[in-house]
Amino acid sequence: MxxxxxxxxxxxxxxxxxxxxxxxxxxxxxxxxxxxxxxxxxxxxxxxxxxxxxxxxxxxxxxxxxxxxxxxxxxxxxxxxxxxxxxxxxxxxxxxxxxxxxxxxxxxxxxxxxxxxxxxxxxxxxxxxxxGAFSETTSASFGVDAILEASDGGGESEAVGFHYAWEMKTKTSFTGEDTLTVAAEAGNGAGTSGGVLDFGASTGNAIEIKDVNYKFPIGDNFTMKVGDSLKISKSFNQACSYSAFTDTLSDCGDGKAHNVGGDISASGEYDFDNGFTFSGGVSGKKGATELLTKENPGIWALNAAYEADTYGLSLAYASDVDNAYWGLNGTYDFDALAVSAGMGFKNPDSGAESTSWMAGITLPEVGIGEVNLGIGTDGYFKDAETELLIYEASYGFDLADNIGMTVGAFIQEKAAGTDDITGVASTISFSY
Structure with a gap:
């Protein structure tokens, strides 16, 4: 020794x-x-x-x-x-x-x-x-989007604008089957067209936490999600393959059932392993930090969906303090093109029922990218009201690995006495 x-x-x-x-x-x-x-x-x-x-x-x-x-x-x-x-x-x-x-x-x-x-x-x-480094079970992804757009109408003067949005997302697994997700974002606005486009993070250039959630399995077929700033619809399956250019049409005609919002939430999905899924959840209203209180009863919602190789159908129901919402969506892939359509129904506790709808076509192989053509209502409208529509067309393609670009145009109808909004835009997205 x-x-x-x-x-x-x-x-x-x-x-x-x-x-x-x-x-x-x-x-x-x-x-x-x-x-x-x-x-x-x-x-x-x-x-x-x-x-x-x-x-x-x-x-x-x-x-x-x-x-x-x-x-x-x-x-x-x-x-x-x-x-x-x-x-x-x-x-x-x-x-x-x-x-x-x-x-x-x-x-x-x-x-x-x-x-x-x-x-x-x-x-x-x-x-x-x-x-100071990530653990072996932690990964991070980043994305930067930028948009150059021009619009006219809607009571506003002509304008050309440039905006950006940045996002960071970290994911950590502790058991190999669970996922803790934390997402942050920053941006300088939603665009000169007043947020018509499906773009942007209006944080005033400040970095904000936009989502903290934890996903974990219970048994073989059931998955739970709990979190803050987590929409119930993150557990939903919506039968819509259309890639929208404007924000309203991104809901696929159903803005409040399949795309139910909320804040702090708990939701779950059961997968039957045969194409059928069933989901549901509860959520506090936007900005709430509590669930199902007397002052803030919140939102609850359900979703059922079926997905096959070439088609899909989904149904959703959501209820808040004052309204009930139903949504129905379907999609079919014809190889040369895919068709998506949806309808939404809003039933208030008092007053008349109102509806929304959307239809879109995707041409997946046009040159180096795909073409999307869509039309739909700009929100819910009662039978006695004149529907105001949104028309859009866009072309998306990859410039390189992890770099995508989309160019498009839209028309948003406005009420009588106000000029319709017309706009064109080009977006570029980097993911790394």
């Missing part, structure tokens, strides 16, 4: 240090002082000599023990000699001559101490880096 008590470096440390071949001229106490405060570290000024030369007992002993080509009759630096000694100890070579190893460990103890201090310091720095 006495021999190994003399060893300053443990086998793992010695193994790392054995790769060092450092010139003595490069070693000084200032260089290593950040790495260790060990009293065993001796400055180079205390060394007997910077070199071992042929004829020195240490030189000849290392030559006999290691058979290394380093000892070819030319002097070697003491740090190189110490590295060779580390290699011998780490590999177990030469330990048959314990007396020689012990004596060499004493002679080169200062160099071994410096090497140990340097490796300890490197390990400490690596540990600091790893402590």
């Amino acid at each position: 006495k021999l190994f008590q003399k060893l300053i470096a443990a086998p793992a440390i010695i193994t790392m240090a054995s790769g060092f071949a450092v010139n003595a001229a490069e070693i000084n106490q200032t260089e290593f002082s950040p790495f260790t405060k060990s009293p065993e570290v001796i400055s180079t000024g205390d060394f007997k000599s910077d070199l071992l030369v042929p004829g020195d007992w240490a030189y000849d002993s290392l030559k006999d023990l290691s058979k290394s080509p380093r000892f070819n009759g030319s002097p070697v630096h003491r740090m190189e000699a110490a590295a060779e000694l580390n290699r011998l100890i780490a590999g177990g070579e030469g330990l048959v001559n314990g007396a020689a190893i012990g004596r060499l460990s004493d002679e080169l103890g200062s160099e071994l101490a410096i090497m140990k201090g340097r490796v300890d310091g490197l390990e400490a720095r690596v540990n600091e880096i790893e402590a």
